[in-house]
Amino acid sequence: MHIVVDLNRCQGYAQCVFLTHEVFRLSGDEALTYEPNPDDARRLQVQRAAAACPVQAIVIGRLDGAERSERS
Amino acid sequence: MTLSATLAELVRDFKANGRIVVVGASLAGLRAAETLRGEGFAGSLTIIGDEPYEPYDRPPLSKQVLKGWVPADHTQLPRFRELDADWRLGVAATGLDRATRQVRLADGEQVPFDRLLIATGTRARQWPNPAEAALDGVFSLRSRDDAARLRQALADGPSRVLVIGAGFIGSEVASICRDLDIPVTVAERGPAPLVGALGGVIGEIAAQMQRDHGVDLRCGVGVLSLEGDAGGHVRRARLSDGTTIEADVVLASLGSIRNVEWLEGAGLAAGFWGVGCDAGGRAFDINGVATDTIYVAGDVARAPHVLYEYQFLAMEHWDNAVFGAEVAAHNMVSLEPDYYPHLLLPGFWSGQFGVNIKSVGVPPFGDEIVFMQGSVEERRFAAAYGRNGRIVAAVTFDHGKWLEYYARLIEQSAPFPPPPPGWDRPDVMMPIPAQFPEPGVPTAVPDVVLTGHDPNERRAEFRPRSR
Amino acid sequence: MAEETPWQQALRYANRANPYPFYTELRKTPVARQPDGTYVVSTYREILALLHDPRVSSDVRRIRPGGSAAAGADQDDEAIKEVISLEPNIITSDPPEHDRDRRLLTRHFYGPQDSPHRICDLEPEIRRIVAGLLDEMRGKTRIDAVDEFAYPLPVTVISKILGVPLEDEPHFHAWIETALNALDFGPEAGSPEIQRQLEQGRRSVEDFEKFMAALIERYAEQPGTGMLSAVVHDDGREGRMSEGVLVSNALLLLFAGHETTVNLIAHSVLTLLRHPDALEKLRRRPELIVPGVEELLRFESSVQFWHTRSAVEDIEIAGTTIPKGSPIFLVYGSGNRDPDRFDNPDELDLERPDNQHLGFSQGIHYCFGAPLARLEVQIAVSEFVRRVENPRLVADPPPYRHNQIFRGPRHVLVDIDGVRD
Ligand SMILES: Cc1cc2nc3c(=O)[nH]c(=O)nc-3n(C[C@H](O)[C@H](O)[C@H](O)COP(=O)(O)OP(=O)(O)OC[C@H]3O[C@@H](n4cnc5c(N)ncnc54)[C@H](O)[C@@H]3O)c2cc1C
Numbered sequence: 037m038h039i040v041v042d043l044n045r046c047q048g049y050a051q052c053v054f055l056t057h058e059v060f061r062l063s064g065d066e067a068l069t070y071e072p073n074p075d076d077a078r079r080l081q082v083q084r085a086a087a088a089c090p091v092q093a094i095v096i097g098r099l100d101g102a103e104r105s106e107r108s
Numbered sequence: 109m110t111l112s113a114t115l116a117e118l119v120r121d122f123k124a125n126g127r128i129v130v131v132g133a134s135l136a137g138l139r140a141a142e143t144l145r146g147e148g149f150a151g152s153l154t155i156i157g158d159e160p161y162e163p164y165d166r167p168p169l170s171k172q173v174l175k176g177w178v179p180a181d182h183t184q185l186p187r188f189r190e191l192d193a194d195w196r197l198g199v200a201a202t203g204l205d206r207a208t209r210q211v212r213l214a215d216g217e218q219v220p221f222d223r224l225l226i227a228t229g230t231r232a233r234q235w236p237n238p239a240e241a242a243l244d245g246v247f248s249l250r251s252r253d254d255a256a257r258l259r260q261a262l263a264d265g266p267s268r269v270l271v272i273g274a275g276f277i278g279s280e281v282a283s284i285c286r287d288l289d290i291p292v293t294v295a296e297r298g299p300a301p302l303v304g305a306l307g308g309v310i311g312e313i314a315a316q317m318q319r320d321h322g323v324d325l326r327c328g329v330g331v332l333s334l335e336g337d338a339g340g341h342v343r344r345a346r347l348s349d350g351t352t353i354e355a356d357v358v359l360a361s362l363g364s365i366r367n368v369e370w371l372e373g374a375g376l377a378a379g380f381w382g383v384g385c386d387a388g389g390r391a392f393d394i395n396g397v398a399t400d401t402i403y404v405a406g407d408v409a410r411a412p413h414v415l416y417e418y419q420f421l422a423m424e425h426w427d428n429a430v431f432g433a434e435v436a437a438h439n440m441v442s443l444e445p446d447y448y449p450h451l452l453l454p455g456f457w458s459g460q461f462g463v464n465i466k467s468v469g470v471p472p473f474g475d476e477i478v479f480m481q482g483s484v485e486e487r488r489f490a491a492a493y494g495r496n497g498r499i500v501a502a503v504t505f506d507h508g509k510w511l512e513y514y515a516r517l518i519e520q521s522a523p524f525p526p527p528p529p530g531w532d533r534p535d536v537m538m539p540i541p542a543q544f545p546e547p548g549v550p551t552a553v554p555d556v557v558l559t560g561h562d563p564n565e566r567r568a569e570f571r572p573r574s575r
Numbered sequence: 576m577a578e579e580t581p582w583q584q585a586l587r588y589a590n591r592a593n594p595y596p597f598y599t600e601l602r603k604t605p606v607a608r609q610p611d612g613t614y615v616v617s618t619y620r621e622i623l624a625l626l627h628d629p630r631v632s633s634d635v636r637r638i639r640p641g642g643s644a645a646a647g648a649d650q651d652d653e654a655i656k657e658v659i660s661l662e663p664n665i666i667t668s669d670p671p672e673h674d675r676d677r678r679l680l681t682r683h684f685y686g687p688q689d690s691p692h693r694i695c696d697l698e699p700e701i702r703r704i705v706a707g708l709l710d711e712m713r714g715k716t717r718i719d720a721v722d723e724f725a726y727p728l729p730v731t732v733i734s735k736i737l738g739v740p741l742e743d744e745p746h747f748h749a750w751i752e753t754a755l756n757a758l759d760f761g762p763e764a765g766s767p768e769i770q771r772q773l774e775q776g777r778r779s780v781e782d783f784e785k786f787m788a789a790l791i792e793r794y795a796e797q798p799g800t801g802m803l804s805a806v807v808h809d810d811g812r813e814g815r816m817s818e819g820v821l822v823s824n825a826l827l828l829l830f831a832g833h834e835t836t837v838n839l840i841a842h843s844v845l846t847l848l849r850h851p852d853a854l855e856k857l858r859r860r861p862e863l864i865v866p867g868v869e870e871l872l873r874f875e876s877s878v879q880f881w882h883t884r885s886a887v888e889d890i891e892i893a894g895t896t897i898p899k900g901s902p903i904f905l906v907y908g909s910g911n912r913d914p915d916r917f918d919n920p921d922e923l924d925l926e927r928p929d930n931q932h933l934g935f936s937q938g939i940h941y942c943f944g945a946p947l948a949r950l951e952v953q954i955a956v957s958e959f960v961r962r963v964e965n966p967r968l969v970a971d972p973p974p975y976r977h978n979q980i981f982r983g984p985r986h987v988l989v990d991i992d993g994v995r996d
């Protein structure tokens with residue numbers, strides 16, 4: 037799956053880190069880093085993280101794979 | 109039919125049958141394409157990108173990718189809707205003919221359009237000496253491939269990395285090197301890291317932070333030359349202070365160059381600082397007249413901003429690409445008075461040395477800075493920038509939860525210095541000079557620039573006044 | 576007597592089941608001064624602004640009710656002091672102490688920074704507890720979703736995390752109950768009944784504190800399992816937490832760690848039974864529990880408002896100046912129903928887009944235990960929906976608990992046909 041975190045919105049609440057440490061990590065107390073293309077097996081965890089984000093900064097792609105086969 | 113009904117019909121017809129071409133298949137290009145479809149544009153949509161990859165995200169490249177946690181090819185951007193677009197990836201646009209409304213491709217093809225979006229971004233400025241730049245072990249960092257190569261070089265355990273230029277990317281790379289326990293030297297021509305973006309006061313804090321983490325930071329020095337061994341691998345660098353640095357990996361992070369060459373001769377207001385456009389994303393022609401068919405978004409755009417005395421801002425920031433693309437795309441399929449303005453309060457983030465650095469507003473627009481909250485020593489604080497008694501920007505180190513407050517003050521052009529907080533006041537709360545370099549002084553180029561008109565670039569034709 | 580303000584009416588016990596019409600009234604004045612000098616903030620935008628305003632303090636000791644302290648103001652102040660123990664805990668402190676203490680507690684609650692997964696590791700255990708509670712309902716035709724379902728889960732989990740013996744639950748349950756009943760911010764605060772309870776509440780808080788201090792003392796001498804023991808012995812980066820501050824935070828964690836969650840589970844059951852469409856949707860698409868819990872919390876916020884803040888400087892907001900020292904109440908329950916922020920705020924939409932609610936607050940005091948609360952409520956409510964056959968509400972509205980901040984039903988009686996596997 038494909039996600040992106042709007043790190044301008046992110047205020048370092050770290051809710052995603054507590055929920056899915058395999059996908060979201062803090063570097064220090066506040067700087068968030070993450071795996072932008074997590075394994076599909078983590079979908080539920082990532083959805084939980086996105087729902088829990090106090091500033092709704094985590095966006096999950098709605099179109100995984102579908103269009104990626106288009107002519108390119 | 110009334111005029112307004114005719115216009116509405118025109119918009120409907122364009123949305124159904126128009127042809128839109130987007131050049132630049134990255135953050136701005138993708139978000140614009142999605143917005144176009146979201147706004148009901150059902151005509152033909154062509155996305156041209158010279159990189160062979162589907163749109164991916166760059167900020168992770170200098171952070172989690174270099175660190176080795178996330179592979180470089182795990183940076184694809186999420187998609188939010190079906191685009192039904194004709195993707196031309198791996199082929200560059202080489203020319204624009206405004207008269208016939210065609211984009212010329214490197215493979216010779218001509219792609220016609222009714223509306224064009226220019227989203228070609230920037231590229232990394234390369235080490236100026238081509239022979240030295242070609243040495244093995246000399247890198248720059250802009251693309252996924254750059255990141256994959258540099259990551260490999262770091263994984264191979266270099267004896268020392270030399271980072272030339274201590275802007276955000278250079279500083280982030282130095283930070284990753286320290287995380288990986290790789291010796292690193294940073295050479296910066298300016299007086300401190302991040303000076304162009306945040307000024308000398310914050311730069312000094314960033315310098316201390318680097319040194320505390322074991323970075324061999326050399327400020328006020330330039331790198332004169334790079335030397336390789338017999339096998340063509342870089343081995344050392346000569347500095348302007350007469351010293352040499354032994355290093356087998358060199359990252360040139362010298363700022364960026366706007367990708368405007370393909371627009372040569374098209375008669376647009378394109379130059380060193382990008383393509384000039386109005387706050388709605390409509391490109392200016394070379395005479396400063398807004399075009400109706402050509403739009404610009406992202407790193408390559410520069411537009412006037414109401415909050416900053418209508419000066420032209422060029423912003424090499426992620427949210428500027430997203431928001432600018434959405435605005436431009438909306439306007440491409442709308443008519444006045446439904447245009448949106450791109451009135452973003454600029455913002456960015458950078459994670460380095462375990463600290464989250466965030467900013468809102470345009471720090472270099474300010475000339476004074478005041479520490480508002482927290483402790484510089486503990487590297488957790490908020491500071492505000494002011495100019496003429498108004499707050500124009502703010503920066504936080506691990507204090508991101510407070511940034512919103514300052515953003516609101518900036519939006520209101522509230523007085524500077526702002527009222528003191530109720531607790532956790534810094535020891536000194538006096539506004540002091542923010543110490544930005546004079547325009548034109550060489551330093552790592554900031555990534556939000558007030559791009560005043562440069563007379564050297566004047567190519568407009570002045571028409572004599574007719575009598 | 577002067578006419579009651581919308582806020583005072585909202586606080587009346589008679590309106591506990593439905594304070595929302597009064598909130599609608601209240602939002603017409605986003606920042607509304609009350610007769611006792613308190614400033615009540617009810618609109619989303621203004622609440623958010625004050626949560627990020629460094630001129631606002633959460634430290635009760637800085638409240639200086641200004642202007643004409645009307646009758647009742649002093650009592651409120653007293654009441655606040657009674658329930659909030661003397662040493663500040665993280666919810667009643669400001670930076671830098673707040674940030675330092677919260678960081679230390681975070682490390683012990685979630686685990687070390689490089690692997691903070693202690694709370695998500697609890698999922699199997701939470702599932703076991705929930706399954707057990709539902710199994711117990713087998714053979715019954717009527718259950719109380721509060722006593723038999725909402726309450727036991729959170730209290731078991733938080734006690735275990737902290738290392739508070741579950742045998743002591745009857746004691747601290749009673750203390751908390753008494754203290755909560757005594758805390759009244761409304762027009763009924765002066766009634767003889769509340770006055771009597773105030774006295775009991777005071778004693779309960781004392782007993783609760785003594786109990787916690789003794790427990791921590793024990794852990795200081797003899798390390799044990801659980802978070803409290805670990806904190807007592809932590810000399811890490813922040814230095815050791817003083818015993819008084821630790822006791823105060825431990826009370827907060829134990830109390831906040833279940834009361835609010837109980838109310839959300841109870842309210843969720845109640846709300847879903849009132850919205851059969853949503854209930855049916857959740858049955859068909861169980862994954863909706865994830866956004867669903869956010870919406871349920873927006874819809875019925877377990878912490879309706881918070882009362883320890885004050886203005887440290889004069890603050891101008893929404894055309895009002897909050898004078899220095901004035902108490903500020905941020906009414907999350909109203910901000911979450913603000914039509915300027917949420918489309919059709921009085922409708923329940925489990926898939927509500929852009930649901931950036933204030934149920935857990937925002938800014939530096941953002942709920943410390945939110946990930947635990949979410950996990951517990953998601954599992955409890957989704958399992959209830961999946962397993963309980965044909966649940967029907969017996970009384971609507973159900974009886975409510977007295978407390979205004981921690982608003983929730985006392986009982987939710989439900990008739991059921993059975994419990995699936
Ligand atoms: C390593 C790194 C770290 C960063 N970190 C941050 C950060 O922490 N915070 C932040 O706010 N921003 C950060 N940025 C900046 C951010 O990534 C950019 O602002 C953003 O990528 C701009 O998007 P864009 O689409 O305008 O341009 P680009 O991403 O540059 O995309 C332009 C695309 O157009 C293509 N192109 C160029 N010329 C042509 C042509 N003639 N024909 C066809 N295609 C062409 C390019 O190859 C490229 O794919 C970082 C950037 C980098 C490189």
Ligand code: HEM
Pocket residue numbers: 633665666667677827828831832833835836839872876877878880881907933934935936939940941942943944945947948
């Ligand atoms: C549904 C359940 C819950 C809700 C709705 C809730 C809500 C809130 C709210 C609104 C605040 C902010 C108060 C303020 O304005 O300052 C808060 C703070 C807090 N909550 Fe929760 N909470 C819940 C569950 C929990 C749990 C399970 C814990 C357990 C550990 C917990 C511990 C705390 C603490 C310690 C604070 C203070 C944080 C600080 O000031 O930094 N809460 N909660």
